[in-house]
Amino acid sequence: MLVLSSCVNTLDTKPSVIITDNIVWADRTSVDNFINDTYAYVLNYTGVANGGSTMWSARTPNGIKAIVVPNALDRVVTEDFDANIDFGINLFEPLRKCNMIIEKVSASQSLPQVDKEELLAQGHFLRAIIFFYQAKTMGRFVPMTHLLDAQSFEQSRIALTKDVAESYDYVIQDLLYASEHLPLQSPSGIANRWSAKLILSRAALQAYAYTSDAKYLDLVEKNAKDVIENSGRGITEDYASIFNENSDNANEILFARYYLSEDTKLGDVSEISETMPRILAQFMQAAESPEQYSDGEQIFDGRAVYFPTQDMVDQYLVKDLKTGEALAWDKTSQYLENVEKLDVALLSEPGVMDSYTRADNATRAFPTSDDMNNRKPGYPAFTTYVQLKPSATKNISQLMYEQRDARFYASIIYDGAVWIKGFKIGLNLNGNLAMGVSPMEGGGYYNTTTSYYWKKNTLENISSVNTNLPVSTHVVIARLSEAYLNMAELMLLKNNVSEAVKYLNVTRTIHGKLPESKANTLEEAWKDYIRERRVEMCNEQGDIYFSYLRWGKYGGFANHGAEAGDVVQDLDAPAHKIEISRDRRRMLISQHTLLTTANRKFTKKRYLLPISRAFLANREAQGLDHEQNPGW
Numbered sequence: 001m002l003v004l005s006s007c008v009n010t011l012d013t014k015p016s017v018i019i020t021d022n023i024v025w026a027d028r029t030s031v032d033n034f035i036n037d038t039y040a041y042v043l044n045y046t047g048v049a050n051g052g053s054t055m056w057s058a059r060t061p062n063g064i065k066a067i068v069v070p071n072a073l074d075r076v077v078t079e080d081f082d083a084n085i086d087f088g089i090n091l092f093e094p095l096r097k098c099n100m101i102i103e104k105v106s107a108s109q110s111l112p113q114v115d116k117e118e119l120l121a122q123g124h125f126l127r128a129i130i131f132f133y134q135a136k137t138m139g140r141f142v143p144m145t146h147l148l149d150a151q152s153f154e155q156s157r158i159a160l161t162k163d164v165a166e167s168y169d170y171v172i173q174d175l176l177y178a179s180e181h182l183p184l185q186s187p188s189g190i191a192n193r194w195s196a197k198l199i200l201s202r203a204a205l206q207a208y209a210y211t212s213d214a215k216y217l218d219l220v221e222k223n224a225k226d227v228i229e230n231s232g233r234g235i236t237e238d239y240a241s242i243f244n245e246n247s248d249n250a251n252e253i254l255f256a257r258y259y260l261s262e263d264t265k266l267g268d269v270s271e272i273s274e275t276m277p278r279i280l281a282q283f284m285q286a287a288e289s290p291e292q293y294s295d296g297e298q299i300f301d302g303r304a305v306y307f308p309t310q311d312m313v314d315q316y317l318v319k320d321l322k323t324g325e326a327l328a329w330d331k332t333s334q335y336l337e338n339v340e341k342l343d344v345a346l347l348s349e350p351g352v353m354d355s356y357t358r359a360d361n362a363t364r365a366f367p368t369s370d371d372m373n374n375r376k377p378g379y380p381a382f383t384t385y386v387q388l389k390p391s392a393t394k395n396i397s398q399l400m401y402e403q404r405d406a407r408f409y410a411s412i413i414y415d416g417a418v419w420i421k422g423f424k425i426g427l428n429l430n431g432n433l434a435m436g437v438s439p440m441e442g443g444g445y446y447n448t449t450t451s452y453y454w455k456k457n458t459l460e461n462i463s464s465v466n467t468n469l470p471v472s473t474h475v476v477i478a479r480l481s482e483a484y485l486n487m488a489e490l491m492l493l494k495n496n497v498s499e500a501v502k503y504l505n506v507t508r509t510i511h512g513k514l515p516e517s518k519a520n521t522l523e524e525a526w527k528d529y530i531r532e533r534r535v536e537m538c539n540e541q542g543d544i545y546f547s548y549l550r551w552g553k554y555g556g557f558a559n560h561g562a563e564a565g566d567v568v569q570d571l572d573a574p575a576h577k578i579e580i581s582r583d584r585r586r587m588l589i590s591q592h593t594l595l596t597t598a599n600r601k602f603t604k605k606r607y608l609l610p611i612s613r614a615f616l617a618n619r620e621a622q623g624l625d626h627e628q629n630p631g632w
Contacts, residue, residue, distance in 0.1 A: 024104070025104045025105065025107075025108045025110075025111070026108075026110050027110065027111070028111065028115050028119075031101075031105065031111070031115075031119055032119075034097075034100075034101065035101060035119065035122050035123075035126075035190075036189075036190075037097075038094070038097040038098060038101060038123075038126055039126065039189065039190070039257075041093070041094040041097055042094045042097075042098070042126045042129050042130060043129070043257050043477075045088075045091055045093070045094045045130070046088065046091070046094075046129060046130055046133040047133075047542075048129065048133070048257070048477055048541065050270060051270030051271065051274065052541065052542050053271050053457060053475065053539050053540050053541055053542065054270060054271055054274055054275060054306040054454070054457075054539060055074075055306075055542070056541075056542025056543075056544070056545040056546070057306070057538065057539045057540075057542070057544060057545070058074055058077070058306050059074065059076055059077050059545050059571070060544045060545050060548060060570070060571065061309060061311035061312065061570050061571075061573065061575060062308060062309065062311065062312040062315075062534060062538050062539070062544050063306060063307065063308055063309060063312065063454075063538075063539065063575075064306070064307055064309055064449065064450060064575050064592055064597060065305055065306050066305070066307065066443075066444055066449040066450075066592065066594050066595070066597050067305040067444050067445075067446070067449075068440050068442075068443075068444035068445060068594070068595070069440070069444065069445050069446075071595075072305050073595055073596065073597060076609075077571075077597075077600045077601070078596060078597075078599050078600060078601050079601045079602070079603060079606060080596075082610070082613070082632070083610035083611070083612065083613040083628060083632045084612070084613050084614065085609075085610070085612065086612040086614075086615065087137050087138055087609045087610070087611075087612070088133055088134050088137055088138065089134065089138060089141060089142070089611050089612050089615050090612065090615060091130050091133075091134065092142075092144060094126075094130055095127065095130055095144045096144075096147065096148075097126075098123050098124075098126045098127035098130065099123070099127070099144065099145065099146055099147050100123075100147060101119065101120070101122060101123030101126070102120055102123040102124065102127070103146065103147050105119045105120050105123065106120065117181045118181060118182065118183055120177070120181065121177060121178045121180075121181035121182040121196075122178075122182070122190070122191065124174040124175075124177040124178045124181075125174065125175070125178035125182065125191045125196055127145075127174050128171055128174035128175045128178060128196075128199070128203075129199075131143070131167065131170045131171045131174065132171045132175075132199070132203050132206075134167070135164065135167040135168055135170075135171055135203075135206075135207075136203075136206050136546050136549075137608075137609050138608055138609050138610070138611050138629065139163070139164045139167060139210070139608040139629060140160045140161045140162070140163065140164070140166075140167055140611065140629070141160065141161060141167060142158050142159075142160055142161075143158065143161055143167075143170050144158060145170070157622070157624060159624070159625050160611075160619075160625055160627070164207075164210045164211060164608075165207075165210075165211045165213065168203065168206075168207035168210075168211065168216075171203050171207070172200070172203060172204065172207065172216075172219065175196055175199060175200040175203060176200065178191065178193075178196040179193055179196040179197045179200055179223065180193075182195075182196050188256070188258055188474075189255075189256065189257065189258040191255050192254070192255070194227050194231040194233070194254050195254040195255035195477070195478040197223040197224075197226055197227050198223070198224070198227050198254055198255075198478045198479075198480075198482060198483055199255075199478055200219060200223045201219065201220045201223040201224040201227070201482075201483065201486045202478075202482065202486065204216040204217070204219035204220045204223070205220050205486055205489060205490070205550060206546060206549075206550060208220070208493075209549070209550035209553040209554060210553060210607075217490060217493065217494075220486055220487075220489075220490045221487070221490055224483040224484075224486045224487045224490070225483075225487065227254070227480065227483040228480070228483050228484065228487070231254070231480065233251055233252055233254065233480045234251050234252065234480070235252055235480060235481060235484075235506065235507065235510045235511065236250040236251055236252040237510065239406060239407050239410045239511040240409075240410030240455075240456075240460075242476060242479065243410070243456050243457050243476060244457075244458065244459060244460045244473075245459055245460065245461060245471075245472060245473050245474075246460060246461070250479075252479045252480045252481060253474075253476055253478075253479050254478040254479055254480060255476075255477045255478040255479075256474040256475060256476045256477055256478075257474060257475045257477060258472075258473075258474045259471065259472060259473050259474065259475075260472050261470035261471055261472040262470075264470065264471055264472070264473075265467060265468050265469060265470055265471065266302075266459075266462075266465065266466060266467050266468070266469040266470075266471045267303070267467030267468065269471065269473060269475070271457040271458075271475055271539075272302070272457065272458050272459060272471070272473065273302050273303050273467055274302070274303055274304060274305050274306050275302070275304055275306050275307075275453060275454040275457070275458060276300060276302030276303075276304055276453070276458055276465045277300045277302055277304040277433055277446055277447040277448065277453065277465075278300060278301050278302055278303060278304065278445075278446035278447065279298075279299075279300045279301075279432065279433055279437060279438070279447060280298065281293045281297070281298060283437045283438055283439075284432045284437060285359060286358050286359050286360040286362070286437075287358055287359075287364070287430050287431075287432070287434070287436065287437045288358060288359050288430055289426055289430055289431055289432035289434075289437065290426060290430070290432075291423070291424050291426055291432050292432060298464065299420050299421055299423055299463075299464045299465065300420070300433070300464070300465045301464065301465055301466050301467065302446065302465045302467065303446050303467065304446050304447060304448070304453065305446070306454065307448050307449055307450045307452055307453060307454065308411070308412055308450065308452045308453070308454055308538075308539070309450050309452070309575040309576055309577065309592065310450065310451075310452075310575075310576040310577055310578045310589050311575055311576050312412070312452075312534070312538060313329075313408070313412060313414070313452060313578075314328065314329070315531050315534045315535050316329070316404045316405040316407065316408035316412075316535055317329075317404070317405050317512070317514055317531075318332050318335075318402075318403050318404050318405075319332075319403040319514070319515075320332045320333050320334070321333060321334045321403065322334075324515065325515065326405075326514045326515050329400055329401075329404070330384070332403075334399060334402075334403075335399050335400070337389075338388060338389055338391070338392040338393075338394065338399055339386040339387065339388055339389060339392070339396070339399065340386060340387060340388075340389055341385070341386055342385045342386060342387055342586075343385070344380070344381075344382040344385050346385075347367055347371075347381075347382055347385065347588070349372065350365040350367055350368060350369045350371070350372060351363075351365030351366065351367075352367065353366045353367060353385075353579065353581055353586050353588050354366045354429050354581035354582055354583075354586060355429075356429070356430065356582065358430075362439075362441075364429055364430070364436040364441060365441075366429055366579040366580075366581065366588060367382070367579065367588060367590060368435075368441055368442050368579075368593070369441065370441075370442050370593040370594055371579075371590050371591075371593050373593065374593040374594070374595070374596065374597075374598055375574070375591050375593060375598050376573075376574040376591060376598040376599050376600065379573060379574055379591065380591075381590060381591055382588060382589065382590045382591075383576065383589045383590070384587070384588065384589040385586075385587075385588050385589075386586070386587055387585055387586045387587075388585045388586075395583075395584035395585065396580060396581075396584050396585060396586065396587045397414070397415040397416045397428070397580060397584050398416065400587070401414050401415070401416060401417075405512040405513070405514055405535060406511065406512055406513040406514075407511055407512055407535050407536065408535075409455075410455065410456060411454070411455055411456040411535075411538055411539065412452055412453075412454070412455055412456075413425055413427075413433075413452060413453035413454070413455045414427065414451075414452055415427035415428055415431065415451065415580055415584075417455075419455070420460075420462060420463075420464065420465060421463060421464075427448065427451045427452070427580065428580040428581060428582055428584055429579070429580065429581055429582045430582050433447065433448065433453070434447075434448070434451065435447070435448055435449060435450075435451060435577075435579075442593070442594045443594070444594055444595075449577065449592065449594050449597075450575075450576075450577040450578070450592060451577055451578045451579065451580065452578075454539055456538065456539050456540075457475065457539060457540075459471060459473060476540060476541070477541060481506075481507045481511070481536055481537075482537065482543070484503045484504070484506045484507055485503070485504065485507065485529075485532070485533050485536060485537070487499075487503040488500045488501075488503035488504040488529050488532075489529065489533075489550075491503060492522070492525060492526055492529060492558075493554070495522060497519065497520060497521065497522055497525045500525050500529060501516075501517050501518075501519050501520075501525055501528070504517060504525075504528060504529050504532045505517055507532060507536045508528075508532050511536060512532075512535065512536075517532075522557055523557045526556075526557035526558055527557070530551065530558070533547055548568050548570060548571055549568065549607055551568070552565065552566065552567070552568035552571075552607070553565055553607070565604065565607070566604070567602055567603065567604060568602050571600065571602035571606075572600060572601060572602040573600060574591040574592060574597075574598040574599070574600050575591075575592040575597065575598075575600065576589055576590065576591060576592055577589070577590060577591075577592045603631070604631070605629070605630055605631025605632060608629045608630070609629070609632075610628060610629055610632035611628060611629060611632075613628075616628060
């Protein structure tokens with residue numbers, strides 16, 4: 001029996017429970033049960049499937065976290081935080097469970113060798129997930145690869161990895177073992193060889209960005225190609241079904257976290273509960289919204305704090321009705337022929353575009369009072385201000401949102417969209433789910449602050465959004481499409497434009513239903529690739545945040561021409577929102593100004609987040625190394 005002593009205080013060594021070896025490790029079934037429990041631990045502790053998608057997306061131009069009641073702004077994006085935050089250095093509890101699997105299975109005298117190899121691979125895979133999370137956030141960690149013995153205090157005196165390169169050595173070593181010994185197929189929610197290889201290619205890309213070691217590029221190519229060519233998986237035609245409850249086992253999914261209604265309520269799944277709004281019937285009545293709930297109805301009772309931005313929506317290309325080309329929405333003939341630009345200098349006070357007094361005597365105005373203040377200097381306060389021409393036969397929302405990349409309709413709720421129970425959504429000034437529909441003028445009362453909501457990862461077939469509603473769903477962790485994108489990025493790093501465009505066109509044409517990219521220069525290819533990754537991988541596993549860090553490390557065309565390792569320009573710029581008039585004839589795009597959210601800031605020290613100050617102080621007291629990351 002193994003019991004850990006509380007005197008080993010340089011590391012968190014829980015769970016310090018008594019486990020009888022001859023019960024837990026005697027047969028495959030009991031070991032599988034332990035491993036299943038460890039999956040939940042690891043994925044929750046690392047945020048991989050517990051709100052991580054929305055949180056990391058909100059730290060990119062794709063999304064934002066903005067809520068007034070209760071105040072829950074993300075201080076990471078403004079760098080208004082210090083090294084007191086623990087970004088994941090103290091993950092010894094789930095690490096202990098991983099190491100238990102590895103050591104106890106290795107020592108088992110009753111498990112068949114074929115079972116032992118597969119079970120060991122599960123332990124290595126789960127440990128790699130933890131180490132990878134720590135490497136890509138903080139760069140360094142304590143490489144705990146064995147169980148601590150309560151009788152040997154020296155075992156706990158483990159040095160931090162000396163640099164990012166050593167950290168990724170641990171990540172890659174575990175993933176290599178997993179990718180060689182996991183089965184080709186596995187039950188839902190359990191990793192297999194292909195999910196390990198996909199994540200290995202992901203980790204190798206990140207490692208290369210931080211080390212410039214070409215050996216990682218070989219790993220990207222070998223493993224991403226292997227997944228594409230040999231996994232037997234295909235790109236799922238219906239993009240939306242990969243993420244909602246209509247297709248829990250889409251052929252494209254390599255690995256996901258699954259939730260069952262027997263023990264899961266909607267409020268337990270952050271990706272759903274924190275993106276869907278809370279809108280009361282009296283809100284719509286006070287706002288005089290054209291479409292309202294039926295008597296006694298409340299469809300939306302979520303706790304939304306995360307929203308997509310106008311910057312995100314700008315990435316979805318539109319088919320030009322005259323040429324068939326895929327263009328930015330404000331470059332299409334149907335848009336340009338039906339709108340006229342207005343002078344932003346006219347926006348001198350709140351309400352210039354549109355304003356009215358609600359039924360509860362509160363006023364609502366576009367631009368809002370916040371729009372006139374709280375801006376980030378050096379960037380335009382208003383980027384677009386237009387109105388329809390008298391000859392226009394469609395409203396402004398139709399002109400902007402029709403003919404989009406198919407993933408737009410699977411990922412974003414916009415003005416005029418239809419959502420739960422076929423409810424038509426209004427996000428213009430007096431709309432039923434708009435910013436001003438709540439008691440807060442600029443939104444932020446569990447409702448949008450950008451005039452958009454996330455649809456990706458939410459549910460389709462429910463009667464209402466209720467945090468107590470039992471739900472079955474899943475959160476995708478690895479899927480085939482990423483292998484194509486990782487190959488596209490690899491080809492760009494090798495200056496092979498034609499191959500890069502070939503790979504990025506797979507998801508662009510199948511999921512986006514768009515014409516192929518015709519990029520023929522490295523600059524054009526990088527631009528199309530970054531756009532493609534942003535729309536394909538949005539609100540998914542923090543992919544875009546860590547991709548931006550890679551792109552900043554590369555520099556050049558990957559970061560607007562900046563030097564390698566310079567400020568990531570897109571993470572330093574303010575996010576944007578849209579405002580649409582009640583009659584949908586005028587539209588305004590401006591900085592997201594609620595509270596301090598416009599003051600996004602990225603300095604080079606944020607390529608690595610700080611290691612918890614308290615953790616390092618504890619190590620210093622024990623005479624262990626305690627060096628902080630640069631700048632913190």
